[in-house]
Amino acid sequence: xxxxxxxxxxxxxxxxxxxxxxxxxxxxxxxxxxxxxxxxxxxxxxxxxxxxxxxxxxxxxxxxxxxxxxxxxxxxxxxxxxxxxxxxxxxxxxxxxxxxxxxxxxxxxxxxxxxxxxxxxx
Amino acid sequence: xxxxxxxxxxxxxxxxxxxxxxxxxxxxxxxxxxxxxxxxxxxxxxxxxxxxxxxxxxxxxxxxxxxxxxxxxxxxxxxxxxxxxxxxxxxxxxxxxxxxxxxxxxxxxxxxxxxxxxxxxxxxxxxxxxxxxxxxxxxxxxxxxxxxxxxxxxxxxxxxxxxxxxxxxxxxxxxxxxxxxxxxxxxxxxxxxxxxxxxxxxxxxxxxxxxxxxxxxxxxxxxxxxxxxxxxxxxxxxxxxxxxxxxxxxxxxxxxxxxxxxxxxxxxxxxxxxxxxxxxxxxxxxxxxxxxxxxxxxxxxxxxxxxxxxxxxxxxxxxxxxxxxxxxxxxxxxxxxxxxxxxxxxxxxxxxxxxxxxxxxxxxxxxxxxxxxxxxxxxxxxxxxxxxxxxxxxxxxxxxxxxxxxxxxxxxxxxxxxxxxxxxxxxxxxxxxxxxxxxxxxxxxxxxxxxxxxxxxxxxxxxxxxxxxxxxxxxxxxxxxxxxxxxxxxxxxxxxxxxxxxxxxxx
Numbered sequence: 001x002x003x004x005x006x007x008x009x010x011x012x013x014x015x016x017x018x019x020x021x022x023x024x025x026x027x028x029x030x031x032x033x034x035x036x037x038x039x040x041x042x043x044x045x046x047x048x049x050x051x052x053x054x055x056x057x058x059x060x061x062x063x064x065x066x067x068x069x070x071x072x073x074x075x076x077x078x079x080x081x082x083x084x085x086x087x088x089x090x091x092x093x094x095x096x097x098x099x100x101x102x103x104x105x106x107x108x109x110x111x112x113x114x115x116x117x118x119x120x121x122x
Numbered sequence: 123x124x125x126x127x128x129x130x131x132x133x134x135x136x137x138x139x140x141x142x143x144x145x146x147x148x149x150x151x152x153x154x155x156x157x158x159x160x161x162x163x164x165x166x167x168x169x170x171x172x173x174x175x176x177x178x179x180x181x182x183x184x185x186x187x188x189x190x191x192x193x194x195x196x197x198x199x200x201x202x203x204x205x206x207x208x209x210x211x212x213x214x215x216x217x218x219x220x221x222x223x224x225x226x227x228x229x230x231x232x233x234x235x236x237x238x239x240x241x242x243x244x245x246x247x248x249x250x251x252x253x254x255x256x257x258x259x260x261x262x263x264x265x266x267x268x269x270x271x272x273x274x275x276x277x278x279x280x281x282x283x284x285x286x287x288x289x290x291x292x293x294x295x296x297x298x299x300x301x302x303x304x305x306x307x308x309x310x311x312x313x314x315x316x317x318x319x320x321x322x323x324x325x326x327x328x329x330x331x332x333x334x335x336x337x338x339x340x341x342x343x344x345x346x347x348x349x350x351x352x353x354x355x356x357x358x359x360x361x362x363x364x365x366x367x368x369x370x371x372x373x374x375x376x377x378x379x380x381x382x383x384x385x386x387x388x389x390x391x392x393x394x395x396x397x398x399x400x401x402x403x404x405x406x407x408x409x410x411x412x413x414x415x416x417x418x419x420x421x422x423x424x425x426x427x428x429x430x431x432x433x434x435x436x437x438x439x440x441x442x443x444x445x446x447x448x449x450x451x452x453x454x455x456x457x458x459x460x461x462x463x464x465x466x467x468x469x470x471x472x473x474x475x476x477x478x479x480x481x482x483x484x485x486x487x488x489x490x491x492x493x494x495x496x497x498x499x500x501x502x503x504x505x506x507x508x509x510x511x512x513x514x515x516x517x518x519x520x521x522x523x524x525x526x527x528x529x530x531x532x533x534x535x536x537x538x539x540x541x542x543x544x545x546x547x548x549x550x551x552x553x554x555x556x557x558x559x560x561x562x563x564x565x566x567x568x569x570x571x572x573x574x575x576x577x578x579x580x581x582x583x584x585x586x587x588x589x590x591x592x593x594x595x596x597x598x599x600x601x602x603x604x605x606x607x608x609x610x611x612x613x614x615x616x617x618x619x620x621x622x623x624x625x626x627x628x629x
Contacts, residue, residue: 013415020427021418055407084410085403089470106414106450109421 003027003120004045008038008061009053009082018051021109025117035059042068047077049119052099054083062097069098078119082107129330133338137367140339147331154324161320165313172306178232179299185229186292189243192222193284196250200257200277204270207261215258219251236291243287250280342370346377358385402460409453417446455586462593469597469625474513476506476540476547483520483538490528497535506542511622515594519602520549522587523614527553534611542620546600550615557608566604567592591616599626 005027009015015031022029030045032038034056042050050068054061061081068074081094084105094102100119103112136143199215226247233240253276260269342364349362358381364374423431424439431439461467480500491498520538527536534554541548558566567588595602600618 011411011415014411014418017415017418017422020422023427084407084414089468105410106417106446109418110425 003049004030004047005049005051005116006030006032006038006041006045006047007051007053008032008035008056008064009051010034010056011053014053014082017109018112021113022116025113025120027120035061035064038064039067042074042077046074049116050077050079051116052079052081054081054094055085062093062099065097065099078122080112080115080119082112129334130337130341131365133334134341134364134366134368134371140368140370143335143338143368147335150331151324151328154320154327158317158320158324162317165310165317168309168313169306172302172309175302176299176306179295179302182232182295183292183299185225185232186288186295188225189222189229190285190288190292192218192225193250193281193288196222196254197277197281200254200273203258203261204266204273207264207266212258212261215254219254222251233291233295236294239287239291239294243284243291246280246283246287250277250284253277253280338366339370342366342374346370346374349377349381353381353384356388358382358388399460399466402457406453406457410450413446413450413453417443417450420446455590458590459586462590467593467597469512469515469594469622471511471622471625472513474509474511474516476509476542476549477502479513479517479520480538480540482517483524486521487524487528490525491536494528494532496528496531496533497537499535499537501537501539503541506540506547507620509547509620509622511598511618512594516598516618519591519594519616520551522591523551526587527551527555527612527614531555531611545620546617547620548615548617550613552611552613554611557610558604558606558612559608563604563606567602597625598622 003026005022007015007018007029009018009031010033019029019031030041030047032041035058038050041047052061052065061083065079065081068077068079078100079098080101080103081097081099082103082105083090083094090104091102101115103115133143138146196215196218199211199218203211203215205211226244230240230244253272257269257272257277260266260272342362345362345364349360352360361378361381362374364371366374420439420442422428424436424443458467480502484498484500488498524536524538531553532555537552539550539552592602595616595618598618599622600616602614602616604612604614606612
């Protein structure tokens with residue numbers, strides 16, 4: 001059975017890259033451009049993995065993650081934070097918000113794909 | 123001290139120049155000295171006057187006694203003349219008469235203030251002399267019995283009268299003397315007190331004035347000094363509280379104005395610096411997003427996500443990736459340096475292993491060295507202690523040093539060496555590159571400096587790597603330096619404490 005991956009990302013190119021990167025593996029990708037779409041899709045589809053873009057307008061990825069992790073039904077879904085803020089301690093912020101993993105931009109698709117495989121296998 | 127404070131305050135509030143205040147204080151003290159001197163002189167002249175009075179009285183008494191003596195002598199000499207009636211005793215009587223006259227003149231001179239008694243004395247004297255003269259004439263005339271009669275009846279009572287009068291004068295003079303001595307003692311005592319009181323008063327006033335003046339000057343200076351120290355320590359918020367209405371007050375006002383201006387400028391600077399850091403952080407974020415797309419697509423293309431690329435295409439994609447990563451390096455360096463400059467770079471202290479760091483550097487950079495056919499040696503002393511510091515930043519430093527070595531070396535080898543000594547790690551990176559001249563060595567660790575700007579363009583790099591490395595090593599309490607000779611390669615080395623428990627603030 002193919003895995004469901006939710007991608008929350010407002011940059012068109014970044015969504016495209018993730019889509020192309022995941023082209024080689026058997027999965028269903030749901031794309032969300034903002035937090036509202038993402039939360040609706042997560043509640044409806046209950047994905048196996050969430051790739052969470054952090055720096056989105058209105059509601060950022062950390063807030064969405066906190067909401068997901070506060071929900072007992074969704075808590076177990078792994079969340080990988082993707083952030084272009086490469087400041088010291090950003091990883092701590094990501095972990096504190098409940099993200100399971102952290103990938104700073106710019107990332108290597110190879111590296112991100114390896115991480116995704118690792119979570120999907122669990 | 124506290125009691126004097128209102129006085130100090132008063133002096134400080136005086137709207138006069140410091141010069142005038144000092145002059146006034148000195149004048150006041152000089153005036154006091156003059157007054158003390160004058161009072162002393164006054165007392166001395168009083169004492170002198172009283173002494174003169176006493177001497178006068180003494181002379182009066184002497185004169186009175188002399189006259190008393192003369193009266194008796196006159197009677198006695200007349201009696202002798204009566205008894206012998208010869209020329210010798212008569213001339214003795216006349217001599218006595220002369221002496222008496224002289225003494226009475228003297229008496230009238232010294233006791234001229236005793237007008238009434240002297241007048242009485244003079245009358246009685248005149249009568250006595252008349253009587254005595256007649257008695258002498260009678261004796262000469264041989265009328266001795268008559269002379270004796272006159273002597274007993276007239277001369278003796280007159281002599282007694284004269285003696286009474288002189289006794290009165292003596293008594294009066296003696297009474298005057300006693301009261302004079304008493305008054306003198308009393309006035310001397312009073313004068314003593316006046317002089318002592320004036321002297322003490324002057325000393326107290328001089329000390330008080332000195333205290334008030336000096337504290338009204340020293341106080342504000344101390345206050346201003348304290349304030350300037352605070353400013354030097356970066357606290358611009360305080361104000362100098364100086365009440366003086368003189369040059370020091372003006373100075374304090376200017377210091378306050380200066381502090382306000384400095385504080386305002388400092389705030390502006392801080393704001394500008396904050397804006398700059400914020401701008402750089404945002405910029406870095408904004409630059410990363412498109413770079414992510416560029417590097418992401420490049421990698422996907424190279425990996426064949428859009429169809430198998432040709433050999434030529436693969437080469438181009440590699441160049442694309444290398445350039446993208448270089449751009450990323452530049453962005454990271456600029457961000458790092460701006461964070462260091464803004465004091466926002468904070469070390470994340472944790473345990474690290476030098477062997478691991480060396481291994482990371484090797485796996486990252488050995489392929490680059492291999493591309494240039496350079497040897498790559500790593501020599502880590504066995505059983506190095508586990509270090510405490512920011513392992514990620516130290517890795518960054520070593521990558522920078524080794525990266526530079528590879529970049530600038532065209533043949534030979536790169537050697538990393540790490541050892542521990544006296545609680546400090548010493549890590550060095552040796553290359554067989556062109557070497558660096560002494561003049562260029564001095565500039566190496568400054569921002570935006572590379573030994574040769576032409577090389578910068580050829581080899582790439584921001585010239586920020588060594589500046590950042592230096593700051594990171596210094597934040598660990600360590601030191602970084604270079605040893606090199608042109609044509610003999612270079613060795614970059616750093617030392618840092620094995621255990622770093624606290625970040626060292628830049629000097």
